[in-house]
Amino acid sequence: MSDTNGPRALLTRTRTWLIVFVVCLVLSGATAFPLVTELRLLDSALTGWAAPVADLLPGLAEWIHRVRGGLTAADAQAPYLLYGTDWLAFAHLVIAVAFYGPYRDPVRNIWVIEFGMIACAGIIPLALICGPIRDIPFWWSVIDMSFGVIGILPLLHVRRLIRRLEALSPVQSGRP
Numbered sequence: 001m002s003d004t005n006g007p008r009a010l011l012t013r014t015r016t017w018l019i020v021f022v023v024c025l026v027l028s029g030a031t032a033f034p035l036v037t038e039l040r041l042l043d044s045a046l047t048g049w050a051a052p053v054a055d056l057l058p059g060l061a062e063w064i065h066r067v068r069g070g071l072t073a074a075d076a077q078a079p080y081l082l083y084g085t086d087w088l089a090f091a092h093l094v095i096a097v098a099f100y101g102p103y104r105d106p107v108r109n110i111w112v113i114e115f116g117m118i119a120c121a122g123i124i125p126l127a128l129i130c131g132p133i134r135d136i137p138f139w140w141s142v143i144d145m146s147f148g149v150i151g152i153l154p155l156l157h158v159r160r161l162i163r164r165l166e167a168l169s170p171v172q173s174g175r176p
Helices: 007-030 035-047 051-056 058-077 079-098 100-104 110-133 138-168
Strands: none
Touching: 007 079, 007 100, 007 138, 035 051, 035 058, 035 079, 051 058, 058 079, 079 100, 079 110, 100 110, 110 138
16 A cells, blocks of 8 residues: 655655646647637637527627627737737746746745746736726636636645655755
């Protein structure tokens, strides 16, 4: 019978949670590249097979239609504006790569987890400040803030696992 609290088991659980987090980060970033296509498909769905959703949530359907119109116009008249979302996607991918450090050596690279937690917490003031400036509906900002809340949960768990792993490590890292 294996020890579910031993170093090997803690390392496996830590790495599993890191993989889940990285996959979500990569998917989140990858979806920022094809925004025009995604919004066209979503808007079409809300007037087609997903019309019951649009009927149930007319504000959402209106917002999706408005965003699609803005993105389509930007793509046609000023495609360079969408280059900003390409950089957003790239940033997600680069941040995901940073989590390879904790995957390799979680105790030594716990700072990457803490950096990720700070980034997740930073989503909330960003959404609360920039949302109104950009005329984003409050409920949309709440959705954006939820990414920070949802993102920080696995990182908190991973941080706890790493602290337990650190306590079991024969050589201390010199951290307080």
